[in-house]
Amino acid sequence: MLRKLLILATLACPAFAAPVVELDAIPGLPAVKVQDLHYGDVLFYFYQHDHFDALVRLAAYHDQGRLTSHARDAELLRGGLYLSLGQHREAREIFERLLSDASTPQPVRDQAWYYLGKILYAAGLYEESDRALRHSAGSLAVDQEAERRLLIAQGLLYRKQYEQAIAELSNWDGPRYWLAYGQFNLGVALVRVGQKERGLALLDSVGQLVTKWPELMALRDKANLAIGYAHLQAGEPAAARLALDRVRLAGPQSSKALLGAGWADATAKQYETALLPWQELQGRNLLDAAVQESYLAVPYAYAELGAMAQAVEYYEKAIAAYDAERSRIGESIGAIQSGHLLDAALKAGSDGREGWFGQLADLPESPESRYLYHLLAGNEFQEGLKNYRALDAMAKNLSAWSDSLGAFTDMVETRKQAFAERLPAADARLATVDVATINGRRDALQAEFEAAVAARDIEALATGDERAQLDTLDAVDAELALHPGDSTYDDAREKARLARGVLLWKLDDAWKVRTWQASRALRELNASVYDARTRETASSRAREGAPERTAALGARVQTLSPRVAALAVRVVDAKAGQGRRLADIAIRELEDQRKRLDEYSVQARYALATIYDRATAGAAPAKPTEPAP
Amino acid sequence: MRSAIISFLAGIVMSMPVLAGDTTEPAAEPAVGRSALDSEVQSLRREVVDLNRDLFMLEEDLLFPASTQVAVFVSMDSSTFFALDSVQLKVDDKEVANYLYTAREQDALKRGGVHRLWLGNLKAGEHEVVAFFTGQGTHERDYKRGTTLKVEKSVGAKYVELKISGKVSKLQPEFVVRVWE
Numbered sequence: 001m002l003r004k005l006l007i008l009a010t011l012a013c014p015a016f017a018a019p020v021v022e023l024d025a026i027p028g029l030p031a032v033k034v035q036d037l038h039y040g041d042v043l044f045y046f047y048q049h050d051h052f053d054a055l056v057r058l059a060a061y062h063d064q065g066r067l068t069s070h071a072r073d074a075e076l077l078r079g080g081l082y083l084s085l086g087q088h089r090e091a092r093e094i095f096e097r098l099l100s101d102a103s104t105p106q107p108v109r110d111q112a113w114y115y116l117g118k119i120l121y122a123a124g125l126y127e128e129s130d131r132a133l134r135h136s137a138g139s140l141a142v143d144q145e146a147e148r149r150l151l152i153a154q155g156l157l158y159r160k161q162y163e164q165a166i167a168e169l170s171n172w173d174g175p176r177y178w179l180a181y182g183q184f185n186l187g188v189a190l191v192r193v194g195q196k197e198r199g200l201a202l203l204d205s206v207g208q209l210v211t212k213w214p215e216l217m218a219l220r221d222k223a224n225l226a227i228g229y230a231h232l233q234a235g236e237p238a239a240a241r242l243a244l245d246r247v248r249l250a251g252p253q254s255s256k257a258l259l260g261a262g263w264a265d266a267t268a269k270q271y272e273t274a275l276l277p278w279q280e281l282q283g284r285n286l287l288d289a290a291v292q293e294s295y296l297a298v299p300y301a302y303a304e305l306g307a308m309a310q311a312v313e314y315y316e317k318a319i320a321a322y323d324a325e326r327s328r329i330g331e332s333i334g335a336i337q338s339g340h341l342l343d344a345a346l347k348a349g350s351d352g353r354e355g356w357f358g359q360l361a362d363l364p365e366s367p368e369s370r371y372l373y374h375l376l377a378g379n380e381f382q383e384g385l386k387n388y389r390a391l392d393a394m395a396k397n398l399s400a401w402s403d404s405l406g407a408f409t410d411m412v413e414t415r416k417q418a419f420a421e422r423l424p425a426a427d428a429r430l431a432t433v434d435v436a437t438i439n440g441r442r443d444a445l446q447a448e449f450e451a452a453v454a455a456r457d458i459e460a461l462a463t464g465d466e467r468a469q470l471d472t473l474d475a476v477d478a479e480l481a482l483h484p485g486d487s488t489y490d491d492a493r494e495k496a497r498l499a500r501g502v503l504l505w506k507l508d509d510a511w512k513v514r515t516w517q518a519s520r521a522l523r524e525l526n527a528s529v530y531d532a533r534t535r536e537t538a539s540s541r542a543r544e545g546a547p548e549r550t551a552a553l554g555a556r557v558q559t560l561s562p563r564v565a566a567l568a569v570r571v572v573d574a575k576a577g578q579g580r581r582l583a584d585i586a587i588r589e590l591e592d593q594r595k596r597l598d599e600y601s602v603q604a605r606y607a608l609a610t611i612y613d614r615a616t617a618g619a620a621p622a623k624p625t626e627p628a629p
Numbered sequence: 630m631r632s633a634i635i636s637f638l639a640g641i642v643m644s645m646p647v648l649a650g651d652t653t654e655p656a657a658e659p660a661v662g663r664s665a666l667d668s669e670v671q672s673l674r675r676e677v678v679d680l681n682r683d684l685f686m687l688e689e690d691l692l693f694p695a696s697t698q699v700a701v702f703v704s705m706d707s708s709t710f711f712a713l714d715s716v717q718l719k720v721d722d723k724e725v726a727n728y729l730y731t732a733r734e735q736d737a738l739k740r741g742g743v744h745r746l747w748l749g750n751l752k753a754g755e756h757e758v759v760a761f762f763t764g765q766g767t768h769e770r771d772y773k774r775g776t777t778l779k780v781e782k783s784v785g786a787k788y789v790e791l792k793i794s795g796k797v798s799k800l801q802p803e804f805v806v807r808v809w810e
Contacts, residue, residue, distance in 0.1 A: 037702045037743050037788055039743075040704060040741065040742060041702070041742075041745045043737070044742030044743055045742075046742070047737035056682050059682040060686050063682065063686065064686065085674060089671070090675060390670070390674065391673070394674070397677065398680075401681075401684050404684070408687070408691055412691075542696075556683075556690075560680070560687060563680055563683075564680065564684075570673060571677075574670055577666050577669075578670065
């Protein structure tokens, strides 16, 4: 019994608690006004919790020089993204590099110290973490500052420096959310150093929190469970019952609370009342250690009440339930050995984002998935499954790239071929265009126009018809000049003079408009010539650089293809290894469960046999003793 | 016997250091004691990220060379009253993108994320970019607004930002187009 309860307690309740980091796995990264569109693109993925894509884009845009306005923010985010992916070494390198750079501004330094402190804390390097976290004080956001203090205190608790931890957590003035965690941890620390009353009072303040936040509700349950068991230990069943009654019936701690509530009643010799929580447990999942325990506790209470018939009935029910569960565990072990457990684990949350843990609870009932959610209670399995899913995602990613690289190779080949085929025709077309001659003609026109404007040569801007008329008048004047002094030509001379006068008057009248039009036409001509020259240059450059560029792209494809192939092989191997490890953990855990059920079953049979023996011997039915460990 | 059990149990409850599964959780075992498989997974993660970076850049250089590259981005002011449902994008009267935003993407936009709606190739010269935004404004009023821009594509890559901002005075969304070089 003792050993069983030890296991139960191991599964039951944490002493220290830390809030699950808010939905952003990297809380408190400073808000920035986006000055590079590509940095905003990274944030678009980051805010969707797609940290892998965010990291890839961040690295690519950084190398492409597209994040110049956000160099420090980008580096801080990169460190944070590595941290969220569990790549602590890379994250640590980045934060240390930021800190060693004297030009890093103080707010970024504060953030870097803070994240470095978290990494060191996660690695169990509490002294180094303490130093880093103490450096980070200054410009942190309120939640970050609260978490910083909590981490310092927890580091002290882990180093068993309770008094310092108490000092650190005293006078806590952080936000309510963090305050509750601070109070919980301080309460636990005080109980540990023997200051039970102070500790329980703090735990009690957490245990009576009024909140709608699911996480704080869970913390409240943990506090009440801790209080309940502390009072049970002190032989104070009434106080224990009071705290345990505050644990939610639907929460993850409820089974342990119901079991404890029953024990509190049983300690007070109120076996009938103890039956209520214990019988409530019997409708629950038998894989829960508290539920398993309740199957023995119920007939024990009936026996204490002298109701031997019910005791027998419930011992038989317990034996049947244990046997059925053992059989189901056997089926599941078989399914796991066939590799089906991991197929089930991959079915949930296939988009690779958060939330897949919860979905595992809703998988259809089958031998391979039945115990999956339960197995996740173990940190080793949980971490292993995260890695397995990450490896699966990597395998899919590499497979997709492998297909793309095949297409890229074809594309490069097609480009080479198309270039070779089109080159002669393109060269022929380019040969027909003489941009230099066009440019020379444009220059001549420009000079002609400028000379006409300078001399106010109105005839220079005459239209074709007007030019013809001027030519005609010139011819008439030349003819008339052959007959000087001949009065018969006087009339013609006068008409020619008048006609020229009218024409020149018209030209003079149109001069202003025509100079403007000519000027505009020249500007348009300039633009067209400029475009033609630009295109000619671009065409020549494209023609000259194209084979080299295509070859360079081809070389990159050829370099990356073997990298993808080699990594794919390693990922497949690692995935297989991780799968085997997970199966081993799962089978080990289920075997332990089966052994425990075996032991419970033996105890139930022993108690049953005792009752039958006493009944057969005609003696008054004896109360079964508490089963031996 | 029972009191001994309870005592032991209470001790366990008070001493088991279990933390929620976040990044601050201390490692179950120190990094130096990590198994070869764990180290291999860490190493693979890093190498896959690096490889994806190189492949991402290769894909862009191959499919959208800088000389012809045009990217259209969608951004949003956090203060805007507009709940964006979709954006339809036409370039030179040809539909090139028609994107429907999920709630998660809408949230990412409101928090400062910028969505690269379209990445494509255009020849040098003038092009017409037309975007139609549909969504809901204040009082759940349906909106469909269009905005047009003439883009002069030169030799380098061209980036166009379609920004949705809130006009506090009129309680109306405003659609602004900005060209980045």
